[in-house]
Amino acid sequence: MRCLSFFFLFPMIALGFRGMATLLNDIERRQSNPTTSDLIGDLVDGASTTVGRRVRDCITGVGSCEYQERKNYERPGDLGSANCQADLCCAWDFLQQELVELFRNENGTCNGLARASVRLGFHDAGAWSRTSSTGGADGSFLLSPDEIQRPENDGLQDVRIEALQLLKKYSKYGIGAADLVQFMHNVATVTCPLGPRLLTLIGRHDHDEANPPGLIPSNNASDPTFLIELFENKTITARDLAALLGAHTVAQQFYVDPSRAGQPLDSTPGVWDMNFYREMALSDPPRGIFRLPSDSALSQAPGTSSRFQAFTDETFGQTVWNVQYAAAYVRLSLLGVNNINQLTDCTKVLPDAVTSFSAVSPTTSSASTAAQHLTTPRSI
Numbered sequence: 040m041r042c043l044s045f046f047f048l049f050p051m052i053a054l055g056f057r058g059m060a061t062l063l064n065d066i067e068r069r070q071s072n073p074t075t076s077d078l079i080g081d082l083v084d085g086a087s088t089t090v091g092r093r094v095r096d097c098i099t100g101v102g103s104c105e106y107q108e109r110k111n112y113e114r115p116g117d118l119g120s121a122n123c124q125a126d127l128c129c130a131w132d133f134l135q136q137e138l139v140e141l142f143r144n145e146n147g148t149c150n151g152l153a154r155a156s157v158r159l160g161f162h163d164a165g166a167w168s169r170t171s172s173t174g175g176a177d178g179s180f181l182l183s184p185d186e187i188q189r190p191e192n193d194g195l196q197d198v199r200i201e202a203l204q205l206l207k208k209y210s211k212y213g214i215g216a217a218d219l220v221q222f223m224h225n226v227a228t229v230t231c232p233l234g235p236r237l238l239t240l241i242g243r244h245d246h247d248e249a250n251p252p253g254l255i256p257s258n259n260a261s262d263p264t265f266l267i268e269l270f271e272n273k274t275i276t277a278r279d280l281a282a283l284l285g286a287h288t289v290a291q292q293f294y295v296d297p298s299r300a301g302q303p304l305d306s307t308p309g310v311w312d313m314n315f316y317r318e319m320a321l322s323d324p325p326r327g328i329f330r331l332p333s334d335s336a337l338s339q340a341p342g343t344s345s346r347f348q349a350f351t352d353e354t355f356g357q358t359v360w361n362v363q364y365a366a367a368y369v370r371l372s373l374l375g376v377n378n379i380n381q382l383t384d385c386t387k388v389l390p391d392a393v394t395s396f397s398a399v400s401p402t403t404s405s406a407s408t409a410a411q412h413l414t415t416p417r418s419i
């Protein structure tokens with residue numbers, strides 16, 4: 040496990056990284072003051088199991104939510120065999136193999152289905168607030184016919200169809216919709232070069248009732264105060280929101296401005312790199328790159344702007360961002376889940392992280408380079 044300890048951070052400060060002191064203060068504050076309001080689901084009543092304690096530590100910044108070990112999981116048997124059925128993670132290992140093939144381009148970058156899977160995870164889990172009695176990471180995005188009709192979910196139709204096909208194939212092996220959606224997110228991030236390998240949990244309960252409306256931001260959202268409050272009501276701080284928005288490093292837009300459909304939100308949409316934050320720091324986006332009104336507003340807003348700046352750091356930005364993204368996303372992926380203590384940790388079946396990637400110049404910012412990573416308008 041890669042842990043962002045003080046031992047690791049101190050040399051960064053010594054090297055003079057401007058944003059690092061702020062980041063260290065932030066992490067120290069979270070370590071010394073994990074409040075009950077930071078906890079979610081059944082963890083509010085206590086972390087009573089090994090998994091519960093791991094999740095509690097990871098979402099409050101005490102431990103890591105990112106696992107960099109090399110994969111050494113060996114399947115105990117064929118899919119459907121008694122040995123495989125006896126290991127709760129076994130069927131997920133078969134599924135991850137299928138997903139990697141679906142998500143990866145020949146040149147090693149991740150494709151449009153991977154991008155849509157990252158967004159899908161957010162749109163299922165994020166439809167929850169402190170005051171909603173239902174919703175969250177419950178698979179309702181797949182199981183209810185209603186959520187996909189909402190305008191904020193435009194663009195997720197194809198990935199939903201793909202997910203439903205996988206559900207049909209794998210449900211007989213114990214795979215449920217809520218876990219499937221979050222698993223697709225986690226396989227997508229680790230398949231995208233430089234993406235984090237996240238703590239991956241199995242055992243959420245499925246619900247087929249549509250999540251409450253109004254909890255996922257609209258495509259044209261641009262009021263930063265509203266957006267920060269919307270996420271704070273999900274227990275996600277402004278700092279965590281800034282880290283989550285980095286997922287737009289692997290994004291295209293189709294519906295905000297249909298006349299520019301297919302334009303990416305950074306110059307390397309097949310790579311989980313920092314170009315999104317770097318290009319947001321420019322006064323204008325590079326040619327051919329689309330800037331969302333919400334990203335523009337939040338990159339300037341108190342509470343989020345310092346993170347946008349910190350994640351641009353050439354030396355440490357990627358590491359620090361991946362750590363913060365992991366903590367924020369694991370929290371997001373458990374909203375509305377009230378059996379966290381009973382979940383199973385299947386992180387071991389995820390593929391290895393791709394920690395260096397040279398097929399694309401990380402400094403490039405031209406529209407033509409962006410286009411090289413988009414083999415079709417929606418490059419699935």
Ligand code: HEM
Pocket residue numbers: 151154155157158161193194256257258259260266283284286287289290291292293294295296331333368
């Ligand atoms: C303030 C919060 C957010 C807003 C307003 C927002 C808005 C948007 C919009 C408007 C699009 C383009 C949709 C289209 O026109 O096709 C988009 C795409 C995307 N978003 Fe967000 N987003 C937010 C947060 C997040 C979060 C938290 C994640 C993931 C953790 C995420 C992941 C993505 C991804 C991966 C795409 C690209 C999907 C694709 O290329 O198919 N977004 N987002």
